[in-house]
Amino acid sequence: MKTFKGLATLAAVFFAGSVYAAGPNAQMSQVLDGLKKEAGAASFSAEEGRKLYNAKRTHSQKKEERSCTTCHTSNPAASGKSTAGKVIEPLSPSANPQRFTDPKKVEKWFKRNCEWVYERECTPKEKGDFITYMMSLK
């Protein structure tokens, strides 16, 4: 039993590592496929994702400039800071392998943060481009 547990852990570690090196994990691949269907797009663009990440917008009520970079900084591999002063771990999976591995979490933060920056939900195309950009960073 112990040996089995050990082997399973080893396998899990190896699997997680190999999945990361290969790009999105199985769950996230499914998410991306779903987004592609919804968007009616053949593929996503890392370049469009990069633009989305860096775009600046003035909030209609707060009258302040907002962007993904406000909290995550212009370097997705760096730590950021929330508006309430809390450190945010890097967004880029290259610096933080936990990122973009849990579909529920990804969807939740798109919802929160698209609304914060753009005052609307992001489109399936935007989400796909964004994830593709983050996954492309080395």
Added chain:
Amino acid sequence: MSFGKKTAGVLAITLTFGFLTALSASADDGKGKRLPSFTSAPSSALYKQECSSCHFLYQPWLLPERSWQAIMDESGKHFGENLGLDAETDKEIRAYLKANSSDKTAARWAQKITSSSEGMTPKKIMDVPWIKKEHREVGAGVFKRPSIGSPSNCGACHQKGAEGNFEEDFIKIPK
């Protein structure tokens, strides 16, 4: 003088007794044992994930139950932001906050928070009169330092604040 020795003695005893009663009513556990100044609420992975991704991990006993209820009722515009909590998450976080709010916590600071905010529903911890009073010597400019940001960032100065330990020994005000 009509105010005799006997009267004074009775008065002193009455006052002392009254004072002790008042003290014990607010600071013991009902069995005569003095309460600790603070406590660490049982940790909740969900509360931590949902709430302290963005801000300091506030101990639930920093506010009375009705305050948390008001805050959760407004989670669609939480200090200007929509938290987008799903029904299940909302329910679980409410239950956690309720069970560990100041009114439910047997610690002296929690009791001070409860009694000092009687008749009001503070939606910011710094709006609790006793907490505000405790910070009276900290200038507004200090809170605005880039290393602190705002009075909501307890952890900037209270090094063990996330555990509920706001003792003076663990305060370090950054430059």
